[in-house]
Amino acid sequence: MSMSKRRFIQALGAATAVTAMGASVAATRNRRYDLLVIGAGTAGIPAAIFAAARGASVLVIDAAATIGGTLLLTSGQMSAAGTRVQKQQGIDDTPELFFQDLIRISRGTVDQPIARLAVDNAATTFDWLMDNGYPLLPGYPVEGVAHEPYSKPRYYWSDLRGIGILDAMRPKFTQAINAGKVDLLLEHRAVELRTNAAGSVAAVVVEDAGGKRTEYRPRNVLLASGGYASNAAMFEKLSGHPKYLDGSYPFALGQGHVLAESVGGYLRYAEKYLTNFGILLATSTIPSTKLATTIFHPQQRQPWEIYVNTSGKRFVREDVPSVDAREQALHFQPHLRHWVVFDQTVLDKAPPMLEGWTRDDLVSALKGPDANFFRSETIQGLAKAIGVPEKALADTVEGYNYGVHTGNDFFGRKHLPTKLQQAPYYAIQHQGTSITSTAGIAVNEALQVIRRDQSAIPNLYAAGEILGAGATQGQAFCGGMMVTPALTFGRLLGERMIRLG
Template structure:
């Protein structure tokens, strides 16, 4: 992934500097400590509304942003939001409530979310969504819908603009810039927060480093960590989840800086037990991590599968035409390296539409001549060897599948859509890697978004918002549409508008 606006190499490279918390040795006067009412680490999805609304309330705000632009993950995000009771729903006669939204999240997540955070989101999401639409966001014509790519809600509350996250940024950024012109917001770009400054157990500021390597201490009465997730920090993914990070799918600055600073200040990480892999994509290479190359359509409601999916043992592991999305992800959790291979033959290639999203069949054919994950061979055994899959396992699986096609009965998984056997050479195989675009483990907070210690006591002066809270809390052990972007925007808005105190 190349993001043209991230020009400076130092931003993309690993750094030897640490992030953490430091105790200020010298005494500070009250005036010094009150330079800003709110220091926001990260000018992204959550940080921009936090700064905007805080400034509107008269707060003096400092935004520290490591990139040379604001916006964060909104540059990449699909920007799919969910909110109940919006003006858009009302205009369409859709009767929806935060309670129904909450119940749906509980149903899909099987009760594994942090209920306080989900309540805070669903009860305030409509105001956030209305703020966006009042200021120009135009959702797609048939929106809101019940679902897309994840388990469906029972109500139509899921919506986004034609350009996904950019459609949100196109609204949020000009409002932020207009507010900043009024003089209450100081924005420091290319400035990476490194440490929380603490005195007597209270957070009183942030130590940050600019692009020239100069370190400055910024003092403020409250600090909001809105620095996003850690999916671009493979070492941290491994440490927090116990899984290697094979893919590099997120915003380059999502390195977990804020999470590490909050941990160093006494906070605690939570949510690992809720880890659920996304179904993933075909990666460009075996580099670790590698950029995603193309997505295969594993959604039977959009394209019924002609292929079979096998694991490293050459065995099928899921009913390919089962529409349960979370169920497929749960099964993938059991497969070695969260990997599977899509297998088909020439007859299927000729008869079926392209299963690779946004790729024509010509592009797919070309991929087999040059892309690392695409292999082709004249026998099943050669195919398995080329892909690194167990050959005997794959031969046995294909023989069993072909019998199922002939008898129209799949005794192993009960699959119904089996149009053709896998029998006509050449044979094709493509490796697919499970991974996530968002971070599961997050920093522990209370219902006012104050970062807490494990015993529940709040670390004075420290708040967190956005992906730093972790999908494990916001979505639990599942994926509910819009439950990352919407809370990021909403919690940022609430922190700025009313949660963070601006007067001493």
């Protein structure tokens, strides 16, 4: 069983207490709620907590049998500037510096008003989680983990990953349910939005697990239904690449996107799709689970190998310190695929390359046959095995060996420990992937869903991954800039941005 599935099942156990408290449909049917939240996940839970604290009556529905959404699976890395934890540690940081970092890392491709709203309010969100027992790992915040580092340590993490965030919010959510301020219907899916003559949402049609439909007429609706990464067809249509990797939340099906579009909303930012650098897929049928992750950060392990694309050519300086530079280079390679190529000398001398794998694990995998691991006595044989042009791969290796000999690598690579000339030769296939949704529903600065003419649907709001990674990260991966904005926008909408009454 994959790590993410195991965590998901563990978390299901933890969520049972809330599941049992779900309201009955009969009790909810005739109430005119101030707010109906579609999705009890990262954005939806804080929205309900803060709206209830403001005195609103709230109905939360979720398609799943448990609350939590992607928090059950996510790494849950957050970023925030100006937090209490930073002050306690003497870290001088501000939302302005955070915003400048986002502009630098995304090369100006974030949606600036949306990103500004997120960073200006992230510290309050994070401090609130800390007040509620968020189990911050010792040694945090740091500048970076998996993505391009920030200029200040503002990156927070828990060894409970997203469940650490859910556990911090769960008591407040449960209290609001117990106090009768929030009604929760699990295994209830929003299937239709109905508008009135003025274009506002007049009704939400909700379907239970048995297919029975109920119409609710709330004053406001929040789409907090997450992304579309578990909808393979939608993912491929919007990203231009197949859904290679499993591991997104099973209910991230883009249903909220379809609902928003049905009342005049529209999608934007699909063009900002970016891939993570390659991983090893467990199977050739996709979406696949992950078999292993290669250590590509030269800060952790300098590369001894070369990376080649489907043309048998190198495409990036393998020891480039920037994570973003590697990702951008892979973004332009066919099928987002590459092979790590090396020889027997590298296998004998280099430090382990796959996270958590010993050298013996690698040696036995390389004996094959396997869809990821290839071995041949000649470069030409290796090229044939991986399906790239033989002469091109031979030229690539020869060109690389010239760089090792002279110190003048064609790509400017500095770490050139050994020529690749000792048979057998090896290749490990890597696949670029992403398991989040880049495109999102267009909103204005009040987080109201807007139509193509930029007019707002007054009582329809959206928060979380439904806004698209392209909004908060641009065409880049900016650490923590999905979880933190989802929590923050949920909080802000509940606390003050949704117009009640």
